[in-house]
Amino acid sequence: MTSTSIETAIAEWSTLLGESGVVAAGTESYGASTTGTNRSIPAVLRPKNQEQVAAVLKIAQRCKVAVYPVSTGNNWGYGSANPVEDDCVILDLGRLNRISNFDSEMGVVTVQPGVTQGALREFLDQHDGNYLVPVTGAGPTCSILGNALERGYGITPITDHFAAVTKIEAILPDGTLYQTPLSQLGGSEVDGLFKWGLGPYLDGLFSQGNFGVVVNMTIALAPVPETVTAFFFSTKDDAKLEALVPTVRAVLRTLGGSVVAINLLNSQRMLSMMAPFPDDKAVDGVLPAQEVARMASSHGVPAWSGVGAIYASKEVARATRRTLRRLLGPVTDRLIFINQRKVDVAKNISRLLPGKLATRVKGMADTLSGALQIMHGAPNDVALALAYWRSGTLPQAGQAKNPARDGCGLIWFAPLVPIRGKDVRRYINMVETVCPQYGINPLITLTTVNDRCFDSTVPLLFDRNNADATARANDCYRALFEAGQKEGFLPYRLNIDAMDIMNTGGSGFAGLASQLKAAVDPNSILAPGRYVPRIKHSEV
Ligand SMILES: Cc1cc2nc3c(=O)[nH]c(=O)nc-3n(C[C@H](O)[C@H](O)[C@H](O)COP(=O)(O)OP(=O)(O)OC[C@H]3O[C@@H](n4cnc5c(N)ncnc54)[C@H](O)[C@@H]3O)c2cc1C
Incomplete structure (x- = not known):
């Protein structure tokens, strides 16, 4: 690719898309990335419809200029909107933001790339859609389609977001339209109700792949259950981890239909949600063990905390709570159940309490309310605060958080770990040994993706204004990958600088x-x- 071919392509794209359809990468911080990566991006294209997408690709072919499609480009911690390679033009599909079909009886919806979690929630609320949005911690501004293509996950009943995809329509690199055979044979409706279609399963090529620009995706939604109850449990005793882990597996196996995912969090991960990072206490960016212990004790944070949700009818929820007490009781110190009614009561009580106590109770109620909202399939940006723990500037009230734009330093290390006590212990030891060597605090979450496997997410948080800290965080990722490779803990998803691993x-x-x-x-x-x-x- 030469600079002349790029110039020719940009001129042709400008004619096709008009002035507002071709912008510089600096516009709206397209090139910003929480990983600290800087790609050379010749331009950003913003088509309005799939015909324009096809025409964009034909020009790219003729001029041999590479394009990199993003839906909302919020792939924070994995590269944001940046391409894997330099000199790719970003193809921003955010303006393709229609919900083209919704079957309220069957609970399937067809979305274009620009449809965000927030937009889908609004749409369902307006159309009596009694379904949960497949929300993630990344919040309301993120694309449903983009997240599913990366095989992202959440903790609502359909945790694995690509598993919910029933049908894909994509523009292939030569500009032709890819549709699945059932749809082409006239079975568009059943195609949207059944994941595997007919013949080789080619839709899979578009997830974690580069075979087409996906312009429509049909996904199955989970219906809103009669009750949603959050449960929180914890153990102060780190030695109980080996017993807690198989119990988590037993919970999922026993209560499969009503409890679908459980998160386990270490004390440092909990502290990152409860207290600002104490810069003055850190040594080489890392909190010493005694400081972690002091903070944990003053905030009442145990060694391990767990959270999950019960999605069920009233009768089933009652029985589920009993089973949870029976299973989790022996391996935890604390197990509590919270629903919206209890949170509302706490908020009302806080109004009657004096000064500081009122603020504390209200703060706790607000946090629980945010967590419950997510479990109810209504997105919010509560979890995004994590990205700002070590660096970055929170936006003004009313403006959406965007960790890439706001200067946050974050790389996700996201390996798969068997749900087995001794494996989890080996994994924890590995992360706790590697991270501090690179000035990174080991914040660990383990999320069940099924009853066999956790997906762990370790946010490598660093000061992005500091070139040395940025380089060390990237080195930390490599070191974790290499250690994980030896131990058998490999990632489910990669950032743009780690693609060579493939x-x-x-x-x-x-x-x-x-x-x-x-x-x-x-x-x-x-x-x-x-x-x-x-x-x-x-x-x-
Ligand atoms: C604090 C925090 C919490 C997070 N929590 C979660 C979480 O709970 N679960 C989770 O999964 N992620 C999480 N993330 C990571 C990430 O931000 C989300 O996964 C986010 O949804 C991805 O960005 P996006 O939706 O804008 O997708 P995009 O960035 O638009 O897409 C992701 C990638 O998919 C490809 N792609 C996108 N659209 C197309 C298309 N139409 N055709 C072809 N290829 C395409 C591109 O290569 C793109 O880079 C979190 C991030 C942070 C900072």
Whole structure:
């Protein structure tokens, strides 16, 4: 690709999309990334419809200029809107923001890339859609479609967001439209009700892949249950972890239909939600063990905390609470159940309390209310505060949080860990050993993605204004990856600087993926380097 070809392509795209459709990367901080990465981005394209997307790709082919599609570009901690490689033009699909179909009886909805969690909630509320939005901690401004393509997850009943996808429509790199065979045979409705379609499952190529620009996605929604009850449990005794972990598995196996996901959090992760980072106490950016213990004791934070939700009818919820007490009781010090009614009561009581106590009770009620809202499938930005713990400036009230724009330093290390006591202990030891060597505090969450496996998320938080801290955080990611590779804890998702991890030499996967890529996108104009190893044409 030459500078002339980029200039020619930009001129053609400007004619196609008009002035507002082609902007510089500096506009709205497109190039900002919480990982500290800086890509060279020649321009940002903002098409309004799928016909324009197809035309954009045809120009890209002719001029051999690569484009990198994003839906809302909020892939915080994994690269934000930045492409994997330099000199890719960002294809911002945020203006394709229609909800093109909603079947309120079946609970399936078809969304374009720009439909956010917040927009879907609003739509469902306006259309008597008694369904939960598949929310994540990333909040209301994030794309439903973009998150599912990255195989993101949350803790509402359909935790695995790509699992909920029943149908995909995409524009292939040559500008043609990909539709699934059932739809092409006239079975559009049943196609949206059934994930696997007919024949080879090609929709999967578009998730963590670079084979097309997805313009429509149909997803199944979880119905709002009669009751939603949060449960919180904890143990002060770190040694109980080995017993707690298999109990979590037992809970999911026993209560599968009503309890779908459980989070376990270590004390440092809890503290990051309860107290500002005490810079003056940190040594080389890391809180010493005695300071963590002091903070934990003053905030009443135990060694391990857990949270989950019961989605069920009243009768089932009652029985579920009993079973949870029976299973979790022996391995925890505390187990409490909270629903919206209890939170409202706490808020009312806080109004009658004096000064500081009132503020404390109200603060607690507000936090619980935020957590419950998420469990009810209504997005909020409460969890985003984590990104601002070490660096970044919170926006003014009323403005949406955006950790990339606001200067936060964050890289997610997100490996899979078997739900087995001794494996979790090995994993915790590994993270607690590696992170401090790079000035990173080990904040650990383990989220069940099924009853066999946790997905752990460790936010590597650092000061993005400090070049040395940024480099060390990136080194920390590599060190965690390498240690995890030895121990068997590998990531479910990668950031844009870690895609070379997919380069597994002459493996069957790398060979097939690269051959498919070469067949579908011979000029490599679509998201080059994204999850599919780049190999030379001569090797294909
Ligand atoms: C504090 C915090 C909490 C978070 N919590 C969660 C969480 O609970 N769960 C979770 O999953 N993530 C979480 N995240 C990570 C991330 O911010 C979200 O996953 C977010 O939804 C991804 O950004 P997006 O929705 O804007 O998708 P995008 O950035 O638009 O898309 C992600 C990637 O998918 C590809 N892509 C997007 N759209 C298309 C398309 N139409 N066609 C082809 N390819 C496309 C692109 O390569 C893009 O880079 C969190 C981040 C932070 C900072």
